[in-house]
Amino acid sequence: MLTTADLPDDIAALKAMLIASEERNIRKDERITRLEKLVAAFKQAAFGRKSEKRDPDQFDLALEDLETAIAAIHAEEETDSPGDKRASKRRAANRGALPKHLPRVEEVLEPDSLTCSCGGCLHPIGEDVSERLDVIPAQFRVIVTRRPKYACRSCTDGIVQAPAPARLIQSGLPTEATIAHVLVSKYADHLPLYRQAQIMSRQGIDLDRSTLSDWVGRAAFELRPVFDALIVDLKRSTKLFMDETRAPVLDPGSGKTRTGYFWALARDDRPWNGGAPPGVAFTYAPGRGGHHAEQILQDFSGVLQVDGYAGYNRLIAPDRVGPDIRLAYCWAHARRKLVEITRTGSAPIAEEGVKRIGDLYRLEAELRGLEPEARLAGRRERASPLIADMETWLTHHRARVAAKSPLGEALKYIARYWEGLCLFVSDGRIEIDNNTVERTIRPIALNRKNALFAGHEAGAENWAAIASLIETCKLNTVDPQAYLAATLTAIVNGHKQGRIDELLPWNYPAKV
Template identity: 30%
Template sequence: MPITKESSTEYLYVKRSQYEQLKRELAELKRLIFGSKSERFVPNTDALQLGLFTEASKVTNESEQTQISYHRSKTKKHPVRLPLASHLPRVEEIIEPKNIVDGSIKIGEEITEILEYKPSKVYVRRIIRPKYALPNQAGIAIAALPSLILPKSNVGAGLLAHICVSKFVDHTPFYRQIQILKREGVVVAMSSMTGWFSKGVIQLGVLYEVLQKLILQSQYLQADESPIKVQDNHKKGSLHTGYHWVFHAPVDGLVLFKYDSSRSAKVPKDFLQQFSGTLQTDGYKAYQNLSTKHPIKLLACMAHARRYFEKALDNDKSRASYAMEQIQQLYAIERKIKERSLNTQTIKRYRELYAKPILKKLHVWMQQEYPKVLPKSAIGKAFAYSLNLWDKLSAYTQDGKYLINNNLIENAIRPLALGRKNYLFAGSHKAAQNAAMMYSFFATCKINDVNPYKWLHDVFERLPEHKANKLEELLPQNWKNPAVD
């Protein structure tokens, strides 16, 4: 077949596209291994500085050189030690001077505070209930046994809460916890610990259902998903990849993890059937065109758009830098809003005045520049992602309660990523859902600034006797520390 001009051009275009693809993949690999993890963009001012110094050297050569000397006094700064927390108990230790002379008068004292630590205390709680024989053979009197979270077990609410927090907040697997307890002289079998945890999760199931109900009643949700390896009886010798679907209600301060064995669009479709409001996600197609009972308004995530341009810096630095500079201005506006603690109406007006002009300018520029780049190049993919989702990317300016990105939900997912590095995989699909339940509670604790151990310990003690129609009181966002009251 003869080589024509058209076929030669097409061949060169394909090869160039392949070259750009390989170049982009190599740059991405280098960035993951050696690059900075921060996505914040700092413009390069080397060229400007070079021109400034070059001009200065010319002036020096043409004019008379004068030597200038000066003396600079350097003050050494000493680090400032932060005061120790005032709520911690103080154990006083008084050290009197030796051989003090009679008649000496105390004129003051020097106080040094040192932060100390004692290992966690494990003890046995003995509940003794005296039995009394009533007169005239009227029977036996004995006090009722206090309500226990696991009545047929020998684990208390405090230890059970510690086991859960250690694994899902401090990322300490069960086998490490067993080793730590063994150092204290307490031997616990793996079967006992896993059994305690499983039964404790069953008790928390009713609270998880209430949390799920409240999430679906929220008017504004953020959604994302994260993989987790799971042992599957149907896949001997290999692990199944399941997913934790995460939903965050920023206004209400709620987080819900929901496990599913797949990443199909059916999962959010089924879960969000009763939801009506605004949903903010990345560009994953599973969230697009959801057929639910109620209309759902979709928002996109500016951080994901910025990430595409950050990856394109090695491919087309000029265009990628310009886009990131404009996005950086949008984030500067958001930082000012956060610093001033503005209400939602003022936030909307502020964005209309300052963010919308930047967004309009950036959109026009993208439309002009996109036809000039290769579609499969890194910069081409960055343009395509942003332009395809532009209406959803810029819609955060329509309501003051909306956020510019999904970063808060990614922060909620981070403990899951840290946990995966420690326990590697879930033992079953049921275990993965149990983990989802605990991550839901502890993520909600975190965003509401609630101590997870104190909360769970109190819940385990109160849950057996708590009224079913008042379970919302036990959720972290509503919980009141009884020790404070």
Template identity: 40%
Template sequence: MQASVSPMPDDVEALKAALAAARIEVAEAKAEAAMVRAERSDDQALIAHLKLQIEKLKHQLFGSKSESSRRLLDQLELQLEELEATASQDEAVAEIAARKLADAPGFKRRRPSRQPFPEHLPRERRVIAAPCACPACGGTRLSRIGEDVTETLEVIPRQWKVIQTVREKVACRDCEKISQPPAPFHVVAHGWAGPGLLAMMLFEKYGQHQPLNRQVERYGREGVPLSLSTLADQVGAAAAVLEPLHHRLAAHVMAAERLHGDDTTVPVLARGKTATGRIWTYVRDDRPFGGPAPPAALFYYSPNRAGEHPRQHLADWSGILQADAYGGYARLYDAGRHPGPITEAGCWSHARRAFFVLADIEASARRKADGKKPAPISPLALDIVQRMDRLFEVERSINGQSSPERLTIRRELSAPLVDELEALMHKHRPGLSRHDDLAKAMDYMLKRWPAFTQFLQDGRVCLTNNAAERALRGIALGRKSWLFAGSDRGGQRAAFMYSLIATAKLNDVDPQAWLADVLARIADHPSRQLDDLLPWNWVAQHQIRKTA
């Protein structure tokens, strides 16, 4: 039995009304879902806050001052940090969804009352003058009846201050109406942190790998006591504010014809253990072949290294992917893939490392000097490394030239070297055991030879995947500082911020200065001009404003 379906009206006005009603229903459903998610995140943050308080009390009353006890508190603080940031981000998303509906109630988190800013901090009064004429009736007989003061905590390098924005309030003697300038914009609704302070917190956490609990300690030593949950609250809300800019950045990266791809591990704090997540990066860098598009990096987080993740990341993209031989990329190279096949381009740096280990004369000499047995040097591996080095010399000479120029020089100088190298490996491979390290290094290349020779077919292809490895270098260094990502949501937020910060660095932009200016302007910036805030467009405009 088929379900009955209401017939669609034929009248155009009726169709428009039905479409408008459907849009309202969708908006209501989204607002309700955002509200539920925000409430759940708020509950989780509250539970984590109470757990941390209990463990701190236990530590004070009964606990020893051992390193393991301190590490437990550090892990709980990190978990609270991520949950607080997640709750604030979900709250901001719920408020954005509620604003689209006239009668939808906004969600407000249950926050502990904030302590007033320390009295010793200097105050800077910025007065927004009252209007000279009544906005309601145009009368000029105005009398001052008071003022409202909004305090914003702002930071100057190595100097703290509280900015007092004074809004004068006046009453009209003609019409008895009270008028007052609007309240100043805050990045976070009902927030207290200025854009400079927010940018510093974000950059130190994700760019300098300083967790918020360490930032709290440093701020306290500087005479500004702030709680961990207070800072985490601001981080999560700022991430929600920057989300439209991240969408524009992702669109720019995925518009590339060639991408560098790679991934690295990241420890994630899980229940009773430490799980291993992955951070993936896709880098657009057209500078080696003289492309005009600015460089940018896009990061994603996943709880594991399953092949479904890169397939999801690149679901709507086709082009040339420079990556290692990770098997999860294999289905991306299928000829019948939609929207089109992805061309694989191998990384000669990955291939060279395996041969270099067998031909590292300096490492063998160091072992001998330390009284250890020197590692044997393979003459064949040394010969292969030297041949590869000649390929790299050619690449350095053509870096920055146009794609056709690069391709012409490669076919003249690099193609003979590649043919000789292939013949050399085919000649010696049959005489090696399959368990030999040199044989494994040869098989890695020979089984993927079309991918390794792709640079001879397309001048846009680079010889290496070093652009992606450089983008991930900061994460590898940061692991030693922050130890864990507090949760999967924390890993996603970290990837979000890495995308913004790494892209700023690729364009030689100070990430903290850029974030501070963007956070100060993004609220009243026209959405159709959002690209103006991207790092490569921001530099010129910022210089013009500074000059003015």
């Protein structure tokens, strides 16, 4: 930092220094402006209304680097001009908030002396208080359990000792909380087991990845009844979402991977104030055929909201034997096909279609959170005319657009699923799109990027079961770590199978 003593006495030299400083400031402003525009462009591409990106998380790394560069420039600016408060005013950063439940460690900084220059004693008249977020790195500890043995001096009737506590891993090292930590790290934080072993080794804990795998497998076995109860509970509903995503699985015989699928069955009645808690259950299947969906949905009857995948058509086949299922389709998928056309050049028909669908979404935003009856009334009054007008528009342009053109295919898609796309107008519980279940699938996709593939079909099934419980915890704002630790402890302590519903995530911590 420059002081007055560092400034030159020569006026010409001083002018040159000021000009150079001003040029540096201009370059900094230009760099900041350029970086901020890039950040805005990335955010618009990832999250803007016109975005149809399936996975906005792919932008995170680029955004982190750009925002880091901006922060570095600001730090440089503040170092050069510590007294200039204009720089801090230009920034509108979200610095976060410190929640009240975090423990506070108080430190009081007293002056070197409490004696006034006049010789009197200083007394407090107030204080400045600041809070900063601190962290203690994850610390492992050892629980030492002692069980004293007692014997009678007057007889030889035997020895008295407290029974050994139940453990998930008999004669093993981990507590149930440790196993829960491994599960959450793997399935929620996307840390493969070998990386977790590396992290533990930095604290001197030498564990093989295979040991961690054993813990995960045993936990998955014990949690399976809870997962089964979750699926049963979801299928009691009369309105669900369904979607599927790839699950590459290693084929031991060939050394290659083959593509299985995770089928997600989700419930979220919050947009219409339904009483059932939200939840999602993933089921692994070796393929994407519609018969897998049919098998998963055994005993379910009601409205199933899906995308346009043809495999779901067997659920509404005329000759199908089983509970009645109605398919509601997804306007987001219909819109996506039109948006893709607008990106290739001038496309007034596609642009008009996007605008018409946007009008439906604006109405839905106003109705979200209302009771089903109110939503239904609003849709009948305001959405029905829009739908009727769009049907006329669709018929008109389909007759004039080449059927094999991209626009023709997009309009054909909307026409093919028209009845299911319009089903939401007649039922206040139905959403306009399938985005609810797509959001629950995103963590599976992130985990897939880190793990690349499951090692076996059984591993994929375990993955699906544990991920189901973790994602259902998230939907119900339940801490997955605390839930899994408490649930595993309850299971090893003999929780009755007849009361397994008490262990579902939305019942934590009331019943666990």
